[in-house]
Amino acid sequence: MWSVVGQNKAVTFLQKSLEKNSLAHAYLLVGLPHVGKMTLAVNLAMAINCESDERPCGKCASCLRIAAGKHADVQVIELSQIVDSEGESKTKISVEQVDQILHSVNLAPYEGKYKIFIVDGVEFMSIGAANRLLKTIEEPVQNVIFILLTSNQGLVPATIVSRCQRVELLPVAAETIEQGLVGIYHVEQENAKLLSRIANGCFGWAVSAIRDDALIQQRKEWLDAWREMFDADYDRRFTFAAKMVEKYTQNRNVVQQKLDLLLGWWHDLLLVKAHCGQDIKNIDYQNELNKMASGYSLGQIRVFIDRIQSAKEQLRLNTNHQLVMEVLMLNIPESKNVENLVA
Numbered sequence: 457m458w459s460v461v462g463q464n465k466a467v468t469f470l471q472k473s474l475e476k477n478s479l480a481h482a483y484l485l486v487g488l489p490h491v492g493k494m495t496l497a498v499n500l501a502m503a504i505n506c507e508s509d510e511r512p513c514g515k516c517a518s519c520l521r522i523a524a525g526k527h528a529d530v531q532v533i534e535l536s537q538i539v540d541s542e543g544e545s546k547t548k549i550s551v552e553q554v555d556q557i558l559h560s561v562n563l564a565p566y567e568g569k570y571k572i573f574i575v576d577g578v579e580f581m582s583i584g585a586a587n588r589l590l591k592t593i594e595e596p597v598q599n600v601i602f603i604l605l606t607s608n609q610g611l612v613p614a615t616i617v618s619r620c621q622r623v624e625l626l627p628v629a630a631e632t633i634e635q636g637l638v639g640i641y642h643v644e645q646e647n648a649k650l651l652s653r654i655a656n657g658c659f660g661w662a663v664s665a666i667r668d669d670a671l672i673q674q675r676k677e678w679l680d681a682w683r684e685m686f687d688a689d690y691d692r693r694f695t696f697a698a699k700m701v702e703k704y705t706q707n708r709n710v711v712q713q714k715l716d717l718l719l720g721w722w723h724d725l726l727l728v729k730a731h732c733g734q735d736i737k738n739i740d741y742q743n744e745l746n747k748m749a750s751g752y753s754l755g756q757i758r759v760f761i762d763r764i765q766s767a768k769e770q771l772r773l774n775t776n777h778q779l780v781m782e783v784l785m786l787n788i789p790e791s792k793n794v795e796n797l798v799a
């Protein structure tokens with residue numbers, strides 16, 4: 457049985473290829489971070505090398521060894537920290553890592569039917585690494601399968617994309633995540649409901665959050681920091697913007713995640729305003745959202761949502777970061793009941 461939550465379409469497709477013996481020699485799994493790409497890749501590797509009739513059985517020696525990361529023929533290549541020629545530390549897949557793959561590609565499988573290479577974060581390959589990998593994929597080797605994973609297909613060289621069978625993983629419905637958390641991980645119903653709403657369709661994120669309280673704590677800190685800005689004066693807003701810009705040069709992802717939280721908050725306000733409060737994500741802030749929504753018009757909320765989206769895009773395009781953040785802070789709409797903002 458495939459143990460992948462909420463990816464029925466992708467699983468059915470792969471299962472059929474397996475049954476028809478029409479496996480591709482390279483797959484590209486595309487989907488949001490933590491949506492389940494690695495889980496699907498490991499399940500596929502298990503299914504391909506499974507010793508039982510119902511593949512993947514999850515019980516045979518091969519399945520167990522792959523699940524435990526101990527199978528000699530299944531290698532996982534992940535991002536590593538490397539220092540570039542200017543002395544800057546970057547997360548990349550290096551030429552050395554790809555060379556290791558190339559070295560073992562031509563050796564026969566050691567214990568399984570196929571040798572499988574799972575490469576995570578393939579969009580972060582250096583150009584040299586991508587070129588070498590491409591050469592290997594262009595000349596398929598019998599009994600070797602590549603499973604490449606990416607959260608951003610746009611950054612993967614087109615030459616690599618075109619050589620792979622693309623499999624898309626879609627965001628998982630909140631109800632499915634909730635059921636999975638309760639059914640598989642025995643999470644208490646109320647907590648499962650909250651996690652499933654704030655996971656943004658990513659089951660893996662919800663699973664990480666049940667194991668690590670810090671993720672939920674961090675979300676709360678970030679949300680509360682934003683909420684304080686909604687009625688802050690310009691001085692405090694600009695100080696906040698300056699800190700965000702400083703952070704952006706250190707870690708772009710964190711700033712984009714913070715902006716996603718802000719976006720989620722204002723989407724919730726829109727839902728409350730449109731009498732669809734039952735669909736909000738931040739259900740633990742239901743009262744605050746209700747109070748806050750009463751201070752804004754639908755138009756104000758819509759315009760600010762557009763501004764957040766445009767700030768996210770401009771940051772990605774490397775527009776003047778400071779200016780982008782300051783303009784965003786200036787554009788926070790004014791509430792007609794300021795005293796209600798911070799509960």
Ligand SMILES: [Zn+2]
Nearest residue numbers: 506513516519
């Ligand atoms: Zn098995």
